[in-house]
Amino acid sequence: MAFLEVHDIVKDFGGLVANSNVSFQIEEGEIVGLIGPNGAGKTTLFNCIVGYYSPDYGKVMFKGNDITGFKPFQTNQAGIGRTFQIMKVTTGMTVVENIMVGAFCRTNSRHQAREEAHEMLHFLGMEEISEQYINELPIAKQRKVGMARALATKPQLLMLDEVASGLNHTETDEMVALLKRLNVEKKITLFLIEHIMEMVMTVSQRVIVLDGGIKIAEGVPGDIVKDDNVIKAYLGEKYAKGR
Amino acid sequence: MEKVKDALDFTDFSGVERFVLVVFSIFLLAFPWLGAGSFVKAVMIQFLLFSLFGMGWNTIGGYGGQVELGKAQYVGIGAYTVSVSMVWWNIPFWISMPIGVLIALGYSFMIGYPLFRLKGHYFAIATICTSLVLQDIFTNWKLVGAAKGIELPIHEHPDFLYMQFKSDTYYYYFIMVLFYIALFYMNWFRKSKLGYQLRMIKDDEEAAESLGIDIRWCKIKAYSIASAFVAVGGGFMAVYNLYIDPVSVMDLDLSIKIALMAMLGGAASLWGPIIGAAFLVPLDRFLGSWLGGHKGLIGVDFMIYAALIMVVSAYQPRGIWGIVEQLRGKGK
Numbered sequence A: 001m002a003f004l005e006v007h008d009i010v011k012d013f014g015g016l017v018a019n020s021n022v023s024f025q026i027e028e029g030e031i032v033g034l035i036g037p038n039g040a041g042k043t044t045l046f047n048c049i050v051g052y053y054s055p056d057y058g059k060v061m062f063k064g065n066d067i068t069g070f071k072p073f074q075t076n077q078a079g080i081g082r083t084f085q086i087m088k089v090t091t092g093m094t095v096v097e098n099i100m101v102g103a104f105c106r107t108n109s110r111h112q113a114r115e116e117a118h119e120m121l122h123f124l125g126m127e128e129i130s131e132q133y134i135n136e137l138p139i140a141k142q143r144k145v146g147m148a149r150a151l152a153t154k155p156q157l158l159m160l161d162e163v164a165s166g167l168n169h170t171e172t173d174e175m176v177a178l179l180k181r182l183n184v185e186k187k188i189t190l191f192l193i194e195h196i197m198e199m200v201m202t203v204s205q206r207v208i209v210l211d212g213g214i215k216i217a218e219g220v221p222g223d224i225v226k227d228d229n230v231i232k233a234y235l236g237e238k239y240a241k242g243r
Numbered sequence B: 001m002e003k004v005k006d007a008l009d010f011t012d013f014s015g016v017e018r019f020v021l022v023v024f025s026i027f028l029l030a031f032p033w034l035g036a037g038s039f040v041k042a043v044m045i046q047f048l049l050f051s052l053f054g055m056g057w058n059t060i061g062g063y064g065g066q067v068e069l070g071k072a073q074y075v076g077i078g079a080y081t082v083s084v085s086m087v088w089w090n091i092p093f094w095i096s097m098p099i100g101v102l103i104a105l106g107y108s109f110m111i112g113y114p115l116f117r118l119k120g121h122y123f124a125i126a127t128i129c130t131s132l133v134l135q136d137i138f139t140n141w142k143l144v145g146a147a148k149g150i151e152l153p154i155h156e157h158p159d160f161l162y163m164q165f166k167s168d169t170y171y172y173y174f175i176m177v178l179f180y181i182a183l184f185y186m187n188w189f190r191k192s193k194l195g196y197q198l199r200m201i202k203d204d205e206e207a208a209e210s211l212g213i214d215i216r217w218c219k220i221k222a223y224s225i226a227s228a229f230v231a232v233g234g235g236f237m238a239v240y241n242l243y244i245d246p247v248s249v250m251d252l253d254l255s256i257k258i259a260l261m262a263m264l265g266g267a268a269s270l271w272g273p274i275i276g277a278a279f280l281v282p283l284d285r286f287l288g289s290w291l292g293g294h295k296g297l298i299g300v301d302f303m304i305y306a307a308l309i310m311v312v313s314a315y316q317p318r319g320i321w322g323i324v325e326q327l328r329g330k331g332k
């Protein structure tokens, strides 16, 4: 029994099959990357696992329990955190309040939630923005808030949807270091969607490739970059863009 | 114990705000001895009552951001429970009022469960409809006086058990105590887990769900708390007016005023509903007595409210309190 098991997931948006019989497993403690061209179905797959969409077919098992059809709040309570590719820019709550909401997932005490939120801010080196509102922050920081509040729910599996997109070189390196720290220090299993190839390849121990809703490859980064199907999927996309 | 401490803890407000709160409290305490006439006293009682309504509405409507326009049905439940219990079984206010609150809670869970499958405008319309349906039932329900309503038996002597007093001063202090209970409760609520979760729901429902929040259940809880608040106010209305009918305690008018006052003053802020009531109750009373003498002007008051709400929401969606914060440089 693996930590996360995804069996035969199918998601059909009225004829457009965004996920077509996708299966894979993730072991506890791993860092797994999910890549694929635009529209490959990566975010859809995340949503099927976490419960934003209910898959038309297939099964999701987490720690031996069938969580297919769970609502997002239930999968979170079960121990899966996730961030969003597009973070909504809000004006109603400060950064520390956002993280407190995450912490409230596991406690009823406001004082404890506040304490945990400050610890999280410290861990992520974000103390100086704690009293700011999301709309006042640059995109890279907004994403980090999204990560911080997901982390505050104390997930065992964290699913990150393009946390590094739009980051510059140094910021990307920092993100890579942070992800490794989360994995090593906090023992969190990571499953991340990423567009920046170098980043996925450096951070992931294993990579899954989607194209047109189908899993076309899976393996260690070194093999994936040499895989014919993967090269075709990416080059094909480039040619299409060139026209 | 920690809850009580949080409820009484206003330290996260600025010095000016706390100072105003103290001065305002002294004024409220001293008010009956300032020699105001009965009209002004009645306006003050209305002000405190609508502040109570508005604070209740603020849980679901303000912090939760759900446009709730059906609070009158719960005012009605509170008022009718107290009235019917007294007329039929001679049950004292202090027993019938809590029963009314329990009925309101039960009913709000029943209504809230299907209601919160809906979102946005559909939710707002549905809240109006459920309230209108209940009002219709009471308007046709012979047993509870139908459209004629219920008159409460007047006791010869003042009676604390039945909350019957000759002088308005007693009613004034009673509603003032309720007002403070509500204020302290809301001061705790805004800092509570549910308060934070509701604000997250208002900001970003998708994200809230990803943080382990059962959105629908949170909304139902807040809706029920709001309903309990206004049911208490309804019970008060029954013993204060000694007469209720489906129009006075269940009309759409009332639902809209409750929401409007809180929004005008500043939804999702502790002071908002109080500020809103301080503006609109006197205006409402003044317009009421003035328009009463001018047939054909019925509805003008609502046109004025509509204009007010449009001006406020165009200029500062967070209401009068939002404007104040903006002027103090705290606005965003």
Ligand SMILES: Nc1ncnc2c1ncn2[C@@H]1O[C@H](COP(=O)(O)OP(=O)(O)OP(=O)(O)O)[C@@H](O)[C@H]1O
Binding pocket: A013, A016, A018, A036, A037, A038, A039, A040, A041, A042, A043, A044, A045, A085
């Ligand atoms: N709610 C939806 N309704 C209909 N179609 C959808 C929906 N969500 C996604 N799709 C479609 O499904 C396909 C896969 O989308 P998805 O967002 O999963 O891709 P992705 O791999 O995350 O792409 P990107 O790299 O651009 O984020 C796309 O063609 C998209 O248009």
Ligand SMILES: [Mg+2]
Binding pocket: A042, A043, A044, A085
């Ligand atoms: Mg995507």
